[in-house]
Amino acid sequence: MSMVSATTDFPRPAATTRAPRAARNPWKAAVVIYAAAFYCFLYGPIAIIALLSFNKSEVTGLPFLGATTHWYHVVFSRPDLMAALFNSISLGLLSGAMATTIAFLLGLAFRRGFFGQRVVLGLVLLPILMPGIIGGIVLLIFFGYLGIRPGLYSTVLVAHVNWVLPFVFLTLNARLQGLDRAMEEAAADLGARTHQVMWRVVLPIIRPALIATLLFSFSLSFDEFIRTLFVIGYDRTIPVVFWIAIVERLSPELPAMAVITVLISTAGSLLGFAFSARSRIKNS
Amino acid sequence: MTRPRILSARDILEIDRRSLIAGSAAAGAAALLGGVPALADDKPVTAIMPGPFIPDAVRLLIEKKAATKVENAPYVSPTDTLAKLLAPGGTSRYDLMISVTPFVRNPILGAKSGDEKVAPLDLSLIPNAVKIMDLFKPDIITRDGKTYMLPVVWGYDSVIYNADKIPPEDSLTQSWGVLFDDKYAGHIAWRDDAHGMILTAGLHLGMSDPAALSASDLKKVTGFLTEKKKNVRTMWSTFGSAVSLMSSGEVWAMYGWIPMRAALQKRGMNVTNNWPKEGLLIWSQGAFIPKDSPNAKASHAVINAYLDTEVGKTLAAETNYPTTSAEISGAFSPEERRKLGLDIVERGVKVYPLKFPTAMDQWLEAWNTVKSA
Numbered sequence: 001m002s003m004v005s006a007t008t009d010f011p012r013p014a015a016t017t018r019a020p021r022a023a024r025n026p027w028k029a030a031v032v033i034y035a036a037a038f039y040c041f042l043y044g045p046i047a048i049i050a051l052l053s054f055n056k057s058e059v060t061g062l063p064f065l066g067a068t069t070h071w072y073h074v075v076f077s078r079p080d081l082m083a084a085l086f087n088s089i090s091l092g093l094l095s096g097a098m099a100t101t102i103a104f105l106l107g108l109a110f111r112r113g114f115f116g117q118r119v120v121l122g123l124v125l126l127p128i129l130m131p132g133i134i135g136g137i138v139l140l141i142f143f144g145y146l147g148i149r150p151g152l153y154s155t156v157l158v159a160h161v162n163w164v165l166p167f168v169f170l171t172l173n174a175r176l177q178g179l180d181r182a183m184e185e186a187a188a189d190l191g192a193r194t195h196q197v198m199w200r201v202v203l204p205i206i207r208p209a210l211i212a213t214l215l216f217s218f219s220l221s222f223d224e225f226i227r228t229l230f231v232i233g234y235d236r237t238i239p240v241v242f243w244i245a246i247v248e249r250l251s252p253e254l255p256a257m258a259v260i261t262v263l264i265s266t267a268g269s270l271l272g273f274a275f276s277a278r279s280r281i282k283n284s
Numbered sequence: 285m286t287r288p289r290i291l292s293a294r295d296i297l298e299i300d301r302r303s304l305i306a307g308s309a310a311a312g313a314a315a316l317l318g319g320v321p322a323l324a325d326d327k328p329v330t331a332i333m334p335g336p337f338i339p340d341a342v343r344l345l346i347e348k349k350a351a352t353k354v355e356n357a358p359y360v361s362p363t364d365t366l367a368k369l370l371a372p373g374g375t376s377r378y379d380l381m382i383s384v385t386p387f388v389r390n391p392i393l394g395a396k397s398g399d400e401k402v403a404p405l406d407l408s409l410i411p412n413a414v415k416i417m418d419l420f421k422p423d424i425i426t427r428d429g430k431t432y433m434l435p436v437v438w439g440y441d442s443v444i445y446n447a448d449k450i451p452p453e454d455s456l457t458q459s460w461g462v463l464f465d466d467k468y469a470g471h472i473a474w475r476d477d478a479h480g481m482i483l484t485a486g487l488h489l490g491m492s493d494p495a496a497l498s499a500s501d502l503k504k505v506t507g508f509l510t511e512k513k514k515n516v517r518t519m520w521s522t523f524g525s526a527v528s529l530m531s532s533g534e535v536w537a538m539y540g541w542i543p544m545r546a547a548l549q550k551r552g553m554n555v556t557n558n559w560p561k562e563g564l565l566i567w568s569q570g571a572f573i574p575k576d577s578p579n580a581k582a583s584h585a586v587i588n589a590y591l592d593t594e595v596g597k598t599l600a601a602e603t604n605y606p607t608t609s610a611e612i613s614g615a616f617s618p619e620e621r622r623k624l625g626l627d628i629v630e631r632g633v634k635v636y637p638l639k640f641p642t643a644m645d646q647w648l649e650a651w652n653t654v655k656s657a
Contacts, residue, residue, distance in 0.1 A: 059528055059551070140367075144372035147373055149377055229360065233357050240358055250524050250528070
């Protein structure tokens with residue numbers, strides 16, 4: 001009987017060698033610093049405005065003289081600011097709804113294809129290519145020829161739809177182009193009529209994209225200034241109120257108003273992203 | 285501040301219904317009578333004018349005296365005002381405009397008689413026009429015996445300075461030189477504006493008519509500004525930034541406007557303006573009615589209201605901007621008149637009107653040279 005000897009040569013595990021320490025990448029630190037500086041540059045002014053909105057000082061600027069929410073009370077107690085906020089929100093929703101509807105119908109047409117499609121595409125995208133001030137002048141002349149006086153739900157609404165439509169179309173068209181025709185054909189094969197295919201098949205599938213587009217267009221419309229300035233009359237939108245406050249007077253409540261505006265605009269964009277992501281997940 | 289305006293759906297429907305009735309009545313009345321639309325007097329006066337000329341207290345007074353509402357669109361600049369007037373449909377889109385007299389004078393009149401873009405004023409509807417100060421009677425714009433524009437508000441540009449840092453009695457303080465001299469280097473601010481800065485530099489250099497600079501004089505002024513730019517802390521381009529510069533103590537003196545002085549004094553600062561010995565830059569803003577305005581009668585009433593004594597007093601008290609009515613001076617004490625500048629004629633303050641140069645493009649180029657130096 002052989003005994004296992006202490007000296008039996010069990011296969012020894014290979015001498016463990018420690019994994020070499022990963023070489024420190026000097027560029028990683030540089031990238032981190034660059035990114036940090038980039039984000040500071042991008043968001044630093046917004047952070048400072050938010051800080052100043054709580055500043056007790058009557059003057060917009062440093063030094064910080066103490067914390068207060070007084071300026072927010074001032075904002076909410078000013079009827080002209082609240083009116084402008086209402087105007088901006090209602091314009092945003094209306095122009096978003098109109099632009100989304102137009103873009104949806106255009107997208108369906110582009111999906112089918114038609115003569116002159118490229119020309120129409122160029123015309124739809126033209127407002128993006130034109131500088132804002134040129135767009136404003138064009139609209140001023142256009143309404144002048146038609147004899148239409150400045151008005152919030154006439155000239156300004158048209159200007160906003162004109163501005164947001166290209167963005168809405170580009171977003172929605174991509175989604176519609178990716179829609180599988182087999183679903184519609186299957187529905188038709190099962191006896192669904194055209195309007196039923198649209199209502200029960202197409203719309204439910206792209207609903208998240210429609211909502212996301214509506215919210216994006218709301219944000220765009222809410223922030224629109226330069227074209228509005230050319231065609232607005234007595235009514236005011238938030239960007240116009242801001243501009244008047246800066247050029248004509250000193251308004252210490254301006255940072256507070258800015259924070260509220262950024263929050264509304266950001267909320268619209270974030271909701272849009274959320275619906276857009278949900279749409280992608282649902283259809284992947 | 286503008287009046288609040290929240291439109292409900294009912295308002296929109298009401299406006300549409302009213303517009304439809306107005307349009308139908310207008311068409312019918314015009315067909316029968318060939319006259320003015322029947323409901324014109326119910327319409328508010330759609331105006332373009334600087335916002336500081338119609339603070340809430342003044343708006344209430346004007347609307348009461350003129351028996352009409354005034355709805356003012358955002359005022360951008362004299363250039364924008366002209367653009368909106370001269371664009372297609374511009375002569376009927378607005379009912380009243382108020383802008384810088386020397387700038388708008390020629391474009392609104394056009395090259396020759398018959399080219400006017402504005403309606404002749406019926407002075408029988410503006411009885412307060414007789415109150416216009418002698419100093420601004422040259423700014424009453426006429427052609428062929430008809431009056432087209434009346435100066436309604438006036439003001440001046442000067443140096444706004446902190447009297448705690450800069451002694452008022454100093455001869456340098458009472459000149460445009462305070463913006464250029466090395467004495468206050470690093471504590472002055474210029475306005476980022478070719479017109480105002482070149483005029484003030486020209487006045488300081490002793491040119492009697494800086495609006496009519498020759499090419500060599502313009503070069504001299506440009507060189508002077510370039511040399512003195514090292515003393516400038518910064519240049520401002522908006523009301524808010526200018527007031528912030530002074531209130532934070534960053535600058536002690538700057539090229540400034542009347543309401544800046546008022547805003548800073550309201551905040552308890554010992555800020556005042558100087559009366560430059562080389563010449564105070566004075567200007568007037570004139571009111572005119574686009575020629576196809578459907579609401580001309582109401583516009584006349586608004587112009588008349590601006591020249592009313594009570595309105596003038598209120599505007600001067602609210603914003604420090606005086607109207608051109610000679611009667612408002614009597615409503616203030618001698619000290620207030622001096623502070624507001626209502627007594628510049630009595631005191632013999634040298635003035636220079638804010639004339640526009642014919643070669644503004646060269647001035648803009650010169651100013652860009654200064655800024656990029």
